[in-house]
Each structure stands twice: as structure tokens, then as C-alpha cells.
Amino acid sequence: MLLLSVCAVAVGCSTHADRARLIRTSFYSGNIPTALAETDLEKHAKKHDANVIKLDRAVVELTSGRPDQAEKLLRDVRDRFDQLEGRSVSDKAASLLTDDRQLNYAGEEYERILIRVMLALSSLMQDGGDVAAYGLQISSKQQQFLQMSKPDPAQPDEPVKDYTPLTKQLAIGSYLRAAVLESSPLDYDDVTRCRVQVANWQPNFRDAKIDLARAESGLHSPPNHGVVYVLAMVGEGPYKEERAEMATTVSLLVADRILSALGKYDLPPNIAPVKVPVVVRPPQLVDVIDVSTTGRTLGNTTTIMNVSELAVEQNKLEMNDIIARAVVRRIVKKGAVYAAKDGLNVEASPELDLLLTLAGIAWEATERADTRCWSVLPDRIQVLRVELPVGQQELVLTPKMMSGRPGQPVHISANVENGRSTFVLANFPRDRVVGDVQMKTYR
Numbered sequence: 001m002l003l004l005s006v007c008a009v010a011v012g013c014s015t016h017a018d019r020a021r022l023i024r025t026s027f028y029s030g031n032i033p034t035a036l037a038e039t040d041l042e043k044h045a046k047k048h049d050a051n052v053i054k055l056d057r058a059v060v061e062l063t064s065g066r067p068d069q070a071e072k073l074l075r076d077v078r079d080r081f082d083q084l085e086g087r088s089v090s091d092k093a094a095s096l097l098t099d100d101r102q103l104n105y106a107g108e109e110y111e112r113i114l115i116r117v118m119l120a121l122s123s124l125m126q127d128g129g130d131v132a133a134y135g136l137q138i139s140s141k142q143q144q145f146l147q148m149s150k151p152d153p154a155q156p157d158e159p160v161k162d163y164t165p166l167t168k169q170l171a172i173g174s175y176l177r178a179a180v181l182e183s184s185p186l187d188y189d190d191v192t193r194c195r196v197q198v199a200n201w202q203p204n205f206r207d208a209k210i211d212l213a214r215a216e217s218g219l220h221s222p223p224n225h226g227v228v229y230v231l232a233m234v235g236e237g238p239y240k241e242e243r244a245e246m247a248t249t250v251s252l253l254v255a256d257r258i259l260s261a262l263g264k265y266d267l268p269p270n271i272a273p274v275k276v277p278v279v280v281r282p283p284q285l286v287d288v289i290d291v292s293t294t295g296r297t298l299g300n301t302t303t304i305m306n307v308s309e310l311a312v313e314q315n316k317l318e319m320n321d322i323i324a325r326a327v328v329r330r331i332v333k334k335g336a337v338y339a340a341k342d343g344l345n346v347e348a349s350p351e352l353d354l355l356l357t358l359a360g361i362a363w364e365a366t367e368r369a370d371t372r373c374w375s376v377l378p379d380r381i382q383v384l385r386v387e388l389p390v391g392q393q394e395l396v397l398t399p400k401m402m403s404g405r406p407g408q409p410v411h412i413s414a415n416v417e418n419g420r421s422t423f424v425l426a427n428f429p430r431d432r433v434v435g436d437v438q439m440k441t442y443r
Contacts, residue, residue: 004330006271008043010435012380013157016048016049016052016371016372017240017374018103018373019038019042019044019049019053019244020052020056020239020354020371020373020375022038023035023038023039023375023376024206024236024239024375024376026038026225027056027060027063027376027429027432027434028236028367028376028429028430028434030432030434030435031345032060032064032434034358034429035056035060036057036060036064038270039053039057039060039356041053041321043256043263044245047108048372049105049372050082050103051077051080051105051107051402052105052107052372052373052374052375053205053367053442054073054077055073055074055077055115055374056375056376057073057110057116057123057130058070058071058073058074058077058118058246059374059376059377060376060435061073062118062121062122062125062425062435063124063434063435063436065290065435065436065438067121067122067123067125067126067438068120068122068126070083070118071119071126072320074115074118074119074122076416077115077272078112078116078119081106081107081111081112081115082112084105085106085112087161089270090097102359103405105370105372106236107374108110108315108318108373109314109340110310110314110318111374112141113141113170113174113310113385114307114374114377115170116134116137116138116141116173116226116311117134117135117136117138117173117381118240119137120134120172120173120176121176121231121425122140124176124180124231124423124425124440125423125425125438125440126440128440129189129222131176131177131180131386132177132180132181133172133224134173134232135173135174135177136173136177136222137173138172139170139173139174142170147220147361153213156406163404168203170196170305171201171202171205171304171305172304172305172381174194174197174198174201174307175194175304175383177190177194177199178190178191178194178195178198178211178215178235179423180423180442181194181430182215182220182227182420182421183220183419183420183442185218188215188218191215192212192215192216195208195212195213195215196218197209198211198212198228199211202304203344205302206302207302207383207385208364209251209386210343212306213359220421221387221419222387223418224389224390225387225388225389225391225414225417225418225419226387226390226416226417226419226420226421226422227385227386227387227388227420227421228385228386228388228393228395228416228422228423229231229383229384229422229423229424230244230291230301230383230384230386230420230424230426231382231383231395231424231425231426231427232289232301232381232382232383232384232395232422232425232427233278233378233381233425233426233428233429234289234303234378234379234380234381234382234399234429235285235286235378235380235428235429236282236284236287236289236379236380236429236430237307237311237374237375237376237377238279238280238281238282238307238308238311238312238373238377238379239280239375239381239395240275240277240278240279240280240312240367240370240371240372240373240397241278241371242275242276242277242278242279242368243275243276243277243369244274244275244279244370245273245275245319245323246271246273246274246276247271247273247274247323247324247327248320248437249322250320250411251319251320251321251322251323251324251327252271252322252327253322254321255301255323255324255325255327255328255331256313258324258325258328261434266399268274271330272321272330274326274327275324275326275367275368275369275371276322277310277315277320277322277370277373278315278318279310279311279314279315279373281308281309281311281312281379282379284379284402284405285401285403285430285431285433286399286400286401286402286403286407286428286429286430287399287400287401287403287424288300288301288302288377288382288399288400289301289382289384289397289398289399289428290397290398290399290400290406291384291386291389291395291396291397292395292396292398293388293393293394293395293396294394298386298388298395299384299386300384301382301383301384301401302382302383302384303380303381303382304381304382304383305380305381306359306376306379306380307379307380307381308380311377314341326367327393327437329367331369341369355440361420375441378427378429379429382429386389388416390412390416390417390418391415391416392413392414392415392416392418393409393413393414393415394412394413395411395412395413395414395424396409396410396411396412397409397410397412397424397428397433397437399428399430399431399432399433401431407428407431407432408431408433409434410426410432410433411425412424412437412439414439415441417443420442420443421441421442422439422440422441422443423439423442424437424438424439424440425437425438425439426438427437
């Protein structure tokens, strides 16, 4: 019965990586109808990965020109993840008998940040009314992680994680707030503050000094000109894959603390490799997006947020805890098998002893890493701000590949208004645009 139960759990919960692979393949190749079918919410409503499927669906909706639907989905998952950030004792206890896939998925730290970024982009492609609020939420989440990096005075000996890497690439919230506010002459103090934040938080951002100098001058654009912001989601974003990792000294210390709290188990001297989820940045094809108009190049986009770098860094910070939980699960499972053998007096029945041993081996073998994640994020979010004469402007967006050759260009027509900003959002995971190029002018 134990063996059958374990196998049933394993079969029922081991398919997220396969689903994610299908969604990524369809979406990144531009097959939006298939990506929509594979992220059908009713089909996944009762599965453990329902929330991350919602996140994937939100990106597909946004790319399909339905930012209102994307925003609704993102808000739902944001609120759900906020509720689940402190996982319950019962959740953790259940995972000791199976694996982390049985936990209610509360999102990784980078995903909780990215939800707010995507909310800002979704609002930007509507009326922009909530862009400033979502931008502040990004900063607030950053401060929360910084607080988590500080020792707890009540537990001075308790180790803390250094979440500093999660704050290095978070200038995008202030950048978007400034971009929306700069069309109004009444908001230039706020614009300047936002531009200062961008320059301080991301000093290597190419346009930081130019943007700040312009904000301090209080000038949106020259007379009879307007501004076009090109926002590009570039490259294929991070995903998780299962790997076998050796226990580290730090992870064994964490595991020992967990086992001490349980009070029933000892840490053995040797631990075999355990299965853990590792965040992977796939090989990238696209470098930047070239923006041109008739007869001349206006410039290339530059990175305002490196999504994959954020995800990989956060995964490294969590790895010791992930390994520790896997070690504890292995010890708990072995302990349960030994306890069953003692209770059933297997010395009198070699067949029962063998059966329980095989069941224990199967129990451990069916454990898999929790590879649930937001599967269709971009690798980077890039921006370019250009000032253009008033009127209808024909723009060409061309992905420049890492190989140096150009990708497939896409032509758009932007109506530039005097002293106003127009925002263009496009997704270039590979050598061509995926979905619709969206445009919104702020009057």
C-alpha cells in the first residue's frame, strides 16, 4: 500500500516540467493560439501548478494585446502569493513525506518582484493609472528583502540570507514612473526623484545620466516634438530544471537544525546527492532591438532589468535551504521505513523485510525536484526613448542577434503628439516579434 500510494503521488505531480516545456516552445515560436490552449485555466484549476500557469497565461494575454486580462490574472496571483509567503506547518510536514511539489507554491522572490513589473507594464498599455502604484510596490518588495537580510535581534545567532543581489536590478519601477509622469509639467520634481533613483540603483544603465539631466531641465521634448518609448521584452527567460547536488557544509547545518526541531532523527555522516531545482538561463539569440525610421537609425534598446540574472542569483541564495530540506526528507523517509520494520518484526519474515526495503527505495526514487516556475518570462527588459517630430512616424523594430546578423523587422506606425509620450511594447524572444506590438499615447 505504501509503494502504491507513493507511486500514485509521483505520477500525479511530476508533469509540470513537461507542461512548461510545451508552453515555452509554443509561445517563444510565436504560436499564440497553442500557447493559449496550453494555459487554459479551467484545465489546470485543480493542479498544484495552477498559479504559475496563471502567470504564463498573463504573459500570453499581454502579448496578445489584452493587457486588462493580464492585469487581472497578475493581481490574483500576487494576492495569492502574498497569502502563502509564510508557509504553514502542515504544508512543510506534508513535504517531508513526499517532496516540495506538495507545498502550496508561493512563488520565488524574483517572481514576486516580476509580478509587480508585469502589472506596471499591463497598466501602462491601458490608461497608466496604476503604473506609479505598481512601481512603488516593486520598491517596497525590494525593501522587504533588504529587511530579511538583517539579523533578528531576538535571534542573533540565527543565520540570515544576503538578499542584496535581488536589489541590484530593480530600477525599472522608478523608470516607468518617471516615463509616465514626465508629460506633465506639474510632476517634474517627482520625475527628477525617480531619475535619481534609477541613476543610483542602476549606475550602469546607459541612459541614466541623460534622463536625469533632462528631468532637471524640466523639458519633455523640443517644440513640435513628442516622445516614443520602445519597451522590449527580449530573449527567452529563465526556467527550472532538476539536478543532483551534493550537500554542502551550510546545507547540512541547516538540515541538522531542522532535525533537532523534529527531535527524532540524527544526521548521518554521509549524504548521497539529492535532487534540487536549479534556475537555468537558456542560450540567448537576441542582443538588442534596433529602432529606425525612414533612412536613419534612432538607436538601440538598452537593458533596464535583467530578469534571468535576478532569478539565477536568487536561486543560488536559496540553494542551501533547498538542499537541506531534501536531506531532511531523505532521513525522515529512511526513519519511517526503519520504524515500520521494527513495528512489524521483519526478522521473522525476510520477504516482508525485502518488500519494505524495496518500498523505501521506491519512496526515495520517486522524489523529484520542484520545478514549478513562471515559464515564459523574458530574459531582459530593454528600453529606448526617442524624440520625434509631431505626426505619423513609421518605425522599424529589428532584433539584432548575438551572431551579428539582423532578425526579422517589424514595421509600426506611431502617431507622435506634441509634448506627449507614446509607449510601444513588443516581445522578441527570438529573431522575430511574438504576438501584437502594442501602443499607447498619454494625452
